């Protein structure tokens with residue numbers, strides 16, 4: 477079975493330049509062996525290289541979200557995120573590519589107070605990409621801010637289309653169903669089998685898409701999400717199950733009775749977007765051994781999670797592990813003090 481047939485009914489606006497690279501990390505592996513004493517075989521999937529304005533996992537989701545918006549005759553994309561949202565930056569770029577307007581509702585809620593956080597990184601790029609950037613006034617909640625904005629846009633004669641936070645509804649998650657097949661084809665061509673895929677998880681669209689893609693292809697590769705967003709509670713873990721079930725329903729297949737996804741906590745530190753020492757060490761190690769840039773909010777903490785799981789034996793030295801690089805490096809420029817101190 478190919479997943480392309482399952483995805484063909486859904487409108488899609490092409491944004492990727494092709495398959496993103498998947499390759500080994502020999503110098504990184506050696507450095508881990510020197511530090512920890514053992515290391516699984518490590519590969520990386522470069523979704524930081526999708527090609528759209530700094531890249532990242534949102535490109536894949538936006539192919540389907542923008543496709544849906546165009547099919548519905550929308551002229552303005554509206555979405556929300558944190559001030560340094562990668563999702564907002566990618567949405568602004570995807571809208572520009574499709575000839576649509578884009579309004580970004582940004583929330584200044586991350587307790588990271590250095591000046592660059594409010595000027596540079598993704599926020600700077602949002603402006604360059606031509607988005608109508610609106611920072612939420614203090615005290616307003618997301619539903620109210622969305623409501624006011626949608627009314628204003630409609631009254632001005634626009635047809636707005638709402639992309640949810642992180643692009644993580646079943647439509648956006650289709651992008652990672654497709655990504656699973658891309659990974660499956662690459663691993664077959666390289667003669668590899670992955671025991672697990674590790675990546676940062678926050679709004680669950682990436683993990684739900686990979687999990688359902690794996691289910692459709694009868695894969696037993698484990699999907700290990702590192703929680704980088706909310707304090708780790710059973711309720712948060714259950715949200716992942718809901719996303720998987722809703723995506724299966726959207727694809728018109730039975731909801732899987734069991735699945736290969738797990739969401740692991742312990743690597744968030746003091747909160748979303750708050751730097752940790754382990755994040756910084758992970759960012760530096762990958763940069764200095766392989767010349768690959770992670771980000772401070774998602775992939776840096778996800779890689780710190782992978783290193784932690786290797787060190788504590790939760791990931792075995794005889795596994796073959798694929799780290800999914802979900803992008804985000806423009807965020808580095810918003811953490812100048814934290815990363816250069």
Ligand SMILES: Cc1ncc(COP(=O)(O)O)c(C=O)c1O
Nearest residue numbers: 562678679680681682774802804
């Ligand atoms: C760089 C990066 N990695 C990972 C994620 C998490 O992806 P998801 O929201 O699909 O869980 C995000 C979400 O914004 C992101 O920007």
